[in-house]
Amino acid sequence: MTLPPGFAALPDPPYYAVIFSSLRNGEDEPGYAEAADRMLALAEQQPGYLGAETVRGSDGFGITVSYWASEAAISAWKHQADHAATRAHGRNHWYAHFELRVAKVERAYGKPTRG
C-alpha cells in the first residue's frame, strides 16, 4: 500500500532504529535546515538505509527515527565523513541537548494492513 506522507515504508523486522531526540537552541535556522535536508539526502544513498521519520514541534523539541538494515550500516553512516563533520558542528551549534538510542526492532504493526 502507499503510506501517507511522513511514514517510512519498511520491510518486515528485524532491522535497526536510531532514535535521535533533540532540542534546538533556536540559533542558525537556515544553516540547520540546509544541513538537515542534506544529511537526509546523503543517508538515502547509504547502503542499508531503510527510511526515516522525523518531526519537530514548535517548542524546538524533535524526534527523528532512522531505520537501517544492520549495525554495520549504522556504523558506516556514523563514520561517513560529511555526516561526521556535520554532526560535530551540530553538537556545538544547533542543539541545547540531544539523546541518541540505537535499538533493534523486533516486531511492527500498522493500521490497518498489518495490525
Added chain:
Amino acid sequence: MTLPPGFAALPDPPYYAVIFSSLRNGEDEPGYAEAADRMLALAEQQPGYLGAETVRGSDGFGITVSYWASEAAISAWKHQADHAATRAHGRNHWYAHFELRVAKVERAYGKPTRG
C-alpha cells in the same frame, strides 16, 4: 544531571522502546488531547515504565517513543483495560494512519554527559 523538558531520563541499556508514529485525522481534538494526557498518566503508573518522549508537528504527524524495562512490561501495558479500550477508539476515530514498532535499545548516548 537534570534533562531539559521533553527528554526522558532513562537507565543504562538494555531496555525496550515502543515507537509509535501517527498521523492525526484532525477530528475530535479535545477528546484526543484528554485521552493522550490520561494515557500518559496511566502509563506512568505501570510497572516497568521508564519514560516517554513525544512530539507532534503542525501537519498532524507525530512520534511518541515510550520506554519500558522489559517485554513483559510492554505486554502488561498493552492489555491494561483502559488503555486497550482507548487504543481501539483511537484506531477508528483519531488517526488517519499509524505504525508501531517494538525495539530493544542496545546502547545510548547523550550530550554532553554520556557522549
